[in-house]
Amino acid sequence: MTAESTFIEMMRAMASDPAARGLLDDTAVIELGDETLILTHDMMAEDVHWLHKADPADVAWKLVSVNLSDLAAKGARPLGVLLGFMLGDGDWDRRFAEGLERVLTHYAVPLLGGDTVSSRGDKRSVGLTAIGAATHRPVPARSGAQAGNLLFVTGTLGDALAGFELAEAELDGIKELSAAYNRPVARLSDGQALAPFVTAMMDISDGLLLDAGRMAAASKVEIRIDVDALPLSAAYRMMRGDGIDSRLQAASWGDDYQLLFTAPADVSLPIAATALGSVGEGSGLALFDAGVRIPLPPSLGYQHH
Amino acid sequence: MTAESTFIEMMRAMASDPAARGLLDDTAVIELGDETLILTHDMMAEDVHWLHKADPADVAWKLVSVNLSDLAAKGARPLGVLLGFMLGDGDWDRRFAEGLERVLTHYAVPLLGGDTVSSRGDKRSVGLTAIGAATHRPVPARSGAQAGNLLFVTGTLGDALAGFELAEAELDGIKELSAAYNRPVARLSDGQALAPFVTAMMDISDGLLLDAGRMAAASKVEIRIDVDALPLSAAYRMMRGDGIDSRLQAASWGDDYQLLFTAPADVSLPIAATALGSVGEGSGLALFDAGVRIPLPPSLGYQHH
Numbered sequence: 001m002t003a004e005s006t007f008i009e010m011m012r013a014m015a016s017d018p019a020a021r022g023l024l025d026d027t028a029v030i031e032l033g034d035e036t037l038i039l040t041h042d043m044m045a046e047d048v049h050w051l052h053k054a055d056p057a058d059v060a061w062k063l064v065s066v067n068l069s070d071l072a073a074k075g076a077r078p079l080g081v082l083l084g085f086m087l088g089d090g091d092w093d094r095r096f097a098e099g100l101e102r103v104l105t106h107y108a109v110p111l112l113g114g115d116t117v118s119s120r121g122d123k124r125s126v127g128l129t130a131i132g133a134a135t136h137r138p139v140p141a142r143s144g145a146q147a148g149n150l151l152f153v154t155g156t157l158g159d160a161l162a163g164f165e166l167a168e169a170e171l172d173g174i175k176e177l178s179a180a181y182n183r184p185v186a187r188l189s190d191g192q193a194l195a196p197f198v199t200a201m202m203d204i205s206d207g208l209l210l211d212a213g214r215m216a217a218a219s220k221v222e223i224r225i226d227v228d229a230l231p232l233s234a235a236y237r238m239m240r241g242d243g244i245d246s247r248l249q250a251a252s253w254g255d256d257y258q259l260l261f262t263a264p265a266d267v268s269l270p271i272a273a274t275a276l277g278s279v280g281e282g283s284g285l286a287l288f289d290a291g292v293r294i295p296l297p298p299s300l301g302y303q304h305h
Numbered sequence: 306m307t308a309e310s311t312f313i314e315m316m317r318a319m320a321s322d323p324a325a326r327g328l329l330d331d332t333a334v335i336e337l338g339d340e341t342l343i344l345t346h347d348m349m350a351e352d353v354h355w356l357h358k359a360d361p362a363d364v365a366w367k368l369v370s371v372n373l374s375d376l377a378a379k380g381a382r383p384l385g386v387l388l389g390f391m392l393g394d395g396d397w398d399r400r401f402a403e404g405l406e407r408v409l410t411h412y413a414v415p416l417l418g419g420d421t422v423s424s425r426g427d428k429r430s431v432g433l434t435a436i437g438a439a440t441h442r443p444v445p446a447r448s449g450a451q452a453g454n455l456l457f458v459t460g461t462l463g464d465a466l467a468g469f470e471l472a473e474a475e476l477d478g479i480k481e482l483s484a485a486y487n488r489p490v491a492r493l494s495d496g497q498a499l500a501p502f503v504t505a506m507m508d509i510s511d512g513l514l515l516d517a518g519r520m521a522a523a524s525k526v527e528i529r530i531d532v533d534a535l536p537l538s539a540a541y542r543m544m545r546g547d548g549i550d551s552r553l554q555a556a557s558w559g560d561d562y563q564l565l566f567t568a569p570a571d572v573s574l575p576i577a578a579t580a581l582g583s584v585g586e587g588s589g590l591a592l593f594d595a596g597v598r599i600p601l602p603p604s605l606g607y608q609h610h
Contacts, residue, residue: 003395008421010402011388017415019385028417030384032438035338041387041418041434047425079335080324082346083316084389084432090308097315110322112333113346115432116313120352123426127389129346129434133337 021141024218026070026202029139036134038076042067043084045125051167056092057099058182059126064103066205067130068186069257073203074139075195076132078107078188083114084127096126107188136195140261144200145219149262151277152269154190156233157208157258158250162240176235184257191259193270201261206254207301212277213285215260222282227251227289229276244289254302326446329523331375331507334444341439343381347372348389350430356472361397362404363487364431369408371510372435373491374562378508379444380500381437383412383493388419389432401431412493441500445566449505450524454567456582457574459495461538462513462563463555467545481540489562496564498575506566511559512606517582518590520565527587532556532594534581549594559607 008023015023019030030037042063044050050059064081071078083100087093104111114129145151163181166173187203194201200219204211209225216223227247240246262279263269277288287294313328320328324335335342347368349355355364369386376383388405392398409416419434450456468486471478492508499506505524509516513530521528532552545551567584568574582593592599 003398004392004421004423006395007390007392007398007402010399010406011416011419011421014402014406014409014416015418017385017417020415020417023416023418028385028387030417030436032342032384033338033340035340037337037342037436039387039417039434039436041389041420041432043389043391043420043422043432045391045422045424045426048422079337080322080333082333082344082434084346084348085312086348086350086430087309087312090311093308093312094315097312097319101315101319104319110325111316111319112322112325112335112344113320113328114316115346115348116309116316117348117350117430118309118353119350119428119430121350121426121428121430123424125391125422125424125426125430127346127348127420127432129344129387131335131342131344131436 025142026073036137036139038071038074038132038134040067040070041127041129043125043127046123056096060096060099061103061183063126063128065184065186065257067128068107068188069203069205071130071132072186072188072191073201073259074134075136075191076134077192078109078130078132080110080112080131082112082129085114085116086119086124086126087116088119088124135192140195140198140201142200142202142215142218145215145221145262145279146199147221147279147281148265149199149279150265150275151223151262151279152273152275153231153258153260154187154273155258156231156236157256158236158253159233160184160255161250161253162236174235174239176233177239181255184255186257187259190271194259194261197267197269198261198263201259204256204258204260208251209285210301211260213300216284220283222280222284222286223277224280224286224288225277227287229274231274248297252297252299252301330447331378341442341444343376343379343437343439345372345375346432346434348430348432351428361401365401365404366408366488368431368433370489370491370562372433373412373493374508376435376437377491377493377496378506378564379439380441380496381439382497383414383435383437385415385417385436387417387434390419390421391424391429391431392421393424393429440497445500445503445506447505447507447520448523450520450526450567450584451504452526452584452586453570454504454584455570455580456528456530456567456584457578457580458536458563458565459492459578460563461536461541462561463541463558464538465489465560466555466558467541479540479544481538482544486560489560491562492564495576499564499566502572502574503566503568506564509561509563509565513556514590515606516565518605521589525588527585527589527591528582529585529591529593530582532592534579536579553602557602557604557606
């Protein structure tokens with residue numbers, strides 16, 4: 001075991017409270033009085049989660065969106081956020097604050113508190129805690145997929161990958177793709193609409209294949225994905241094509257923040273989503289292209305941390 | 306204005322929700338259904354909040370205690386914590402995890418979630434979110450002190466200062482003092498017992514004088530402190546004497562995590578606490594030694610960040 005997996009195993013052993021969901025889900029789920037609280041904390045670090053040259057306003061946007069995306073996967077309505085911020089360069093800080101104001105206004109979510117510390121280090125990191133209240137119970141989990149269900153995803157996949165390639169190349173190219181990478185949007189209203197209909201739900205933060213594999217493991221089922229059913233945007237197809245390689249790359253790159261969910265085969269969904277596979281007895285992932293089983297790519301997604 | 310105070314002013318402008326309490330209190334206070342949630346997020350950074358040579362288990366202990374101390378000041382019972390952790394050296398991480406397990410067991414508080422990121426930087430920082438439920442309403446605030454109240458503090462002050470001096474000198478000297486610095490204890494049961502009796506309450510994290518000044522400002526009153534009434538431990542007196550300089554130092558150094566509170570003069574308190582002053586009309590702090598007013602020391606406490 002690596003030092004990192006040792007650390008995470010030690011954390012898991014401490015997280016024996018049912019509200020922690022064994023640290024295997026996106027969020028903590030706390031029953032309190034008549035309400036069910038949803039809590040998540042995600043961090044971002046320079047050179048790991050953002051390029052040094054990134055616009056600090058985009059960093060703020062993404063930090064809020066990735067946390068709210070975890071609430072979206074639970075069908076929660078956000079109550080507010082707490083910011084953990086490392087002070088450094090004044091211009092960077094100011095631009096981050098401007099971005100934070102914009103993103104919190106976009107979601108109509110209040111800043112409730114947090115902490116700022118001065119940094120003695122050469123790299124920054126920022127953290128955010130988001131708290132929400134469940135709008136539907138039981139609260140969707142990764143672990144509820146059942147054999148016979150269909151697998152769905154909201155929106156399109158791969159746009160953040162294409163946007164990252166544009167950012168790395170310092171091209172402004174295609175606005176939709178840059179926006180997908182720099183300013184992802186948490187699917188909060190979709191999550192609330194879907195919560196009563198799904199058997200399992202999670203957000204795709206690390207790549208469809210990696211995250212679907214986690215859902216299969218948590219649910220103790222096999223998840224079958226039709227790669228030719230993968231929803232790709234027109235902009236993505238134009239830039240990267242829609243051959244099998246391009247599709248597998250779109251399926252194994254993170255940062256999409258779409259909702260991946262399972263539902264009974266006869267479900268009538270309240271929002272548009274793409275059916276891209278099914279759930280069967282067994283374990284792990286199985287990929288198909290035009291009905292023919294194909295091998296898994298070497299990397300299924302973005303491996304933390 | 307410094308870049309830092311500009312940033313904090315920008316945050317304050319975003320924190321217009323009443324639950325944020327204008328970022329002027331220790332915690333956020335969220336009304337939800339029949340319950341009142343208390344939320345806090347405090348960070349610690351290497352070379353700012355801990356010495357490089359510090360035992361990582363002590364860092365974990367302190368991180369949990371400083372956050373739970375904020376809950377204590379609200380009379381809250383803790384529901385759990387979320388950890389934001391920067392992975393680095395495997396031995397450091399393991400020792401931190403051991404310390405985290407010990408401190409969470411001590412308080413019987415579950416780890417509910419969080420995030421770990423790898424660091425590309427040369428210094429670490431760690432963050433913790435603590436969530437609690439109010440045990441008494443209204444929830445005590447800094448802003449409730451009223452003219453005619455008495456001012457009280459739990460425990461003794463200055464022990465963490467003396468413990469820090471021992472740590473800097475690499476002396477193990479006096480166990481109680483080292484423990485006060487390395488392993489402070491959040492006064493959770495005291496806070497819950499006191500909540501129904503107090504008019505204002507906060508924890509002393511940055512020094513009695515600095516924190517009492519904040520209470521005076523939030524409450525729009527003058528707070529008068531009798532420096533000769535300051536509670537000092539026998540170990541502290543033995544190491545640093547109990548003259549006026551020693552007393553003023555104990556009153557202007559942080560890390561004590563005692564509870565500072567005001568209550569009506571005829572109150573019958575449910576726990577032991579030291580009366581060390583009173584509340585009057587006016588503003589700011591006034592210090593007295595044997596009944597004679599004395600000037601404020603140049604530093605009132607530990608100024609973030």
